[in-house]
Amino acid sequence: MTELFRLKNFHNGNEFKAYEFFGCHKISDSEYIFRVWAPHARKVCVVGDFCGEAEMSELSDGESFEVILAAKAGNRYRYKIFTEDGRELYKADPYAFASDIPRSFDSVISSLPEPVNITVAECSEEQPVNIYEVNLLSWKRHKDNSFYSFEELSKTLVPYVKRMGYTHVEFMPITEFPYDGSWGYQVTGYFSIVSRLGGLFQFRNLVDKFHENGIKVILDWVPAHFPKDGWGLYEFDGQPLYECPLWDRMEHLGWGTRKFDFGRAEVDCFLISSAVFLLGIFGLDGLRVDAVASMLYLDYDKPCGDWTPNRYGDNRNLEGIEFIKKLNSAVKKLFPDVIMIAEESTAFNGVTKRVEEGGLGFNYKWNMGWMSDVLFYCRQDPYFRNHHHNKITFSLVYAFSEKYILPLSHDEVVHVKGSIVNKMPGDYADKFAGERALLGFMYAHPGKKLNFMGYEIAQFAEWNYNGAIEFFLKKFEKHCKMSRFVKELNIFYRNNKPLYDIENSWDGFEWLVVDDKFNNLLAFNRYAKDGESITAIINFSGVDLYSYPVGIPQGEYRVVFNTDRKVFGGDGKMGKRFFKTVKQSSGSKEHTLYVDVPKLACVYLKKIK
Known part of the structure; x- marks a missing residue:
């Protein structure tokens, strides 16, 4: 494409591979071309140890600049912006493919891997989706607390995720960010990968290794806001450029960041190009878009009087929605x-509806309401859970209004919220039993699954971004058995269609016991399209229940999964494995199954006759 054509598309908001034009690109064995968009700048120079200070020429649009320089891969550079009010600003390249962080904020000349020939198998709603959420900087650390590199993670994380039976892995943000304490959510390099773990080619190899092992890769991506580092996107050419210039839309005060100027054509191109870059160059299988609510509402995290309604007089961010x-x-x-x-x-409304149908066009939405309600319920002493029974059942009121992922994410194991196992009340053994019951309920509940690293070994400590998961805990019996439990539950989920085949309608779900708050018990059936079913019975109480009546379709049933097994760290109280209904009405059913359910346990049954 010609320069004129690409710039026209860029300024019209239709250039979705802007990284192929802007930034630094090799044009011969020894020459590179540098291009930058800085419409308010009087002058722009490239500054580097290979060129000194080289002035750039203005392009035909009057807003962008370029220069051709002798350079080589690995050279560091930055832009020097001469502002309209006489200041001189040093800025990293917004389109750089690599950075020098943490040594400096310079950009680094780097080549790109060839784009992936996309052969991703379609991720239909009828497929199992069980995601292991990982922070790559803190999954494992060396003894000196240094990071595992992408290369080392290829040899350790990939076989671990495969061995544990997950279908997907989700990386917390790894686009370049300077502050580890932001967990990657304050991005300064939307086209570069965190240099502390390696380069573009090493990250691409990590993704390829997951694919070779049948595991799909999702990346957490942050298009809602960016940090106010003076060398970053912040007032890039001396004035608001990537951020919205309006007083009430410029800042995320709670996060101390700037909001992107959604609706500005060049900013839309920048962000969409970042998504296209990550998906195309690395062959990722999906993006998890962070902080969508902050993009949808003008009054997000704002008190009354600190925001201006849209032209219809309400709080919708029309530009954010259209973006x-x-x-x-x-x-x-x-x-x-x-x-x-x-x-x-x-x-x-309509987060997972198609754009053509008036929706936002996402495939899935995190079910934050389910996460909040269920964890609140599980924190309660079983003696008092009867007062909060609606928390464990309410999600089914809206479970089919969107296409959901059930998340037990990183946000729930930080800031004194406690780890998953440590949220559970009771003595040491009860905490482990409580986590197993929660996971049994989660895997049977409609919706795809996501869990954050560390839960699978029942780590008591909260997640520490400056450390590693405490895998040494597997030396201890309860933690080792929890790991086995999670692995076998993952495999059971993948191998049983009723748990994932019909996620978005009542055709795949039927309540059997919904209102027994006094016994803290739930029972329901999950169905596959071929009629196969699995019955889930969860006893969230602190006492064993004997001969508990469950109204159920007539037949004979076999226990196919039991969270109270001794090999999982349970008591092994449920000796009976086969049950037969009797002709006695219970609930809406004409037949009843009498079953023993240990305390804090989840049992799956399958109809065999």
């Missing part, structure tokens, strides 16, 4: 089989 639709439409056109996931915490 999301534009993003999902562009991604789906280029990569039809990738999945787009919204971390969206409100009741905004």
